[in-house]
Amino acid sequence: MDLRKRRSQEKLQLALAHHLQNKTIDEITIGELTKTAGVSRQTFYSNFDSKQSILLNRIQMVFEKAWTKTEALIQSTEVGREEFVEVSVRNLLEECDRDRVLMRAAFTGQAGIQCLSLLKTLVSKLISERILFQFNHNFTTQQLDTIADFYAGGIIGSIQGWLLDEPLTKDISSVARQIGRVIPHGLDGYVKKTA
Structure with missing residues (x-):
């Protein structure tokens, strides 16, 4: 471009x-x-072909910036599961916070479904490309998709709730920490059940 x-x-x-x-x-x-x-x-x-396409374009840029930071983190083998999730989510929330007005509009307006879809793609990628592979377990493709979709839904709900929270009652670190604790522990239980 x-x-x-x-x-x-x-x-x-x-x-x-x-x-x-x-x-x-x-x-x-x-x-x-x-x-x-x-x-x-x-x-x-x-x-652009509409006002909504401005939002989608900006959100795609925000998510790409967050993913670039996450990719740098992926290279580090010394980062634990909880810390990886927490730092990745914090990166995403910080990028969203810089464009909070646009992000809020995106998730509440006509572009909402497409924005959620973009967020789901990003979160599923995060989960399937890194988090699941920190477990000593061979997931099938179907298991991987199901787990990534399930946790993507939880992360999306947390992010959407944080974006729409007015007045802001939760800071970025507490939301990231909460997600960072839930996902690895839930997956530990899943792996033990299926082993």
Whole structure:
């Protein structure tokens, strides 16, 4: 992607975040977004097909940044299961927190199902590519998919609850720690049952 296109997309994302502080996504017009971003209507449509697609694009970027940090952590063999989950979730929550206004809008609006799907893909990848392989157990593909989907649902629920919490009552570290404890211990029980 060329630099000009990337800048236009970022301007539109920032404009949307600005307007979402006072309005819902349905109340914001394309004209307001382009005016605030300082771009033409043609530029908007050459980058996005809807306001929701701005959200999805931004969320994909947020998740990719979180996954890049997680990949660096994957290379470390000295990180325990709980710590790995906790640090990975904290990375994700910190990235979400930087774009909290957009993330809240994404998970509550028309783009919500697609955002949840993107989050499920990321969390399933996290679980299947690292967490499960820390167990001395040969999971079948079907078991892996089932376990990843189950825990992805739990993590998604925790993240969504944290994003929509108003006023904010839980900090990032406590949510990450909670998830970090639940998943490995639940999987320990699963492995013992199936062994």
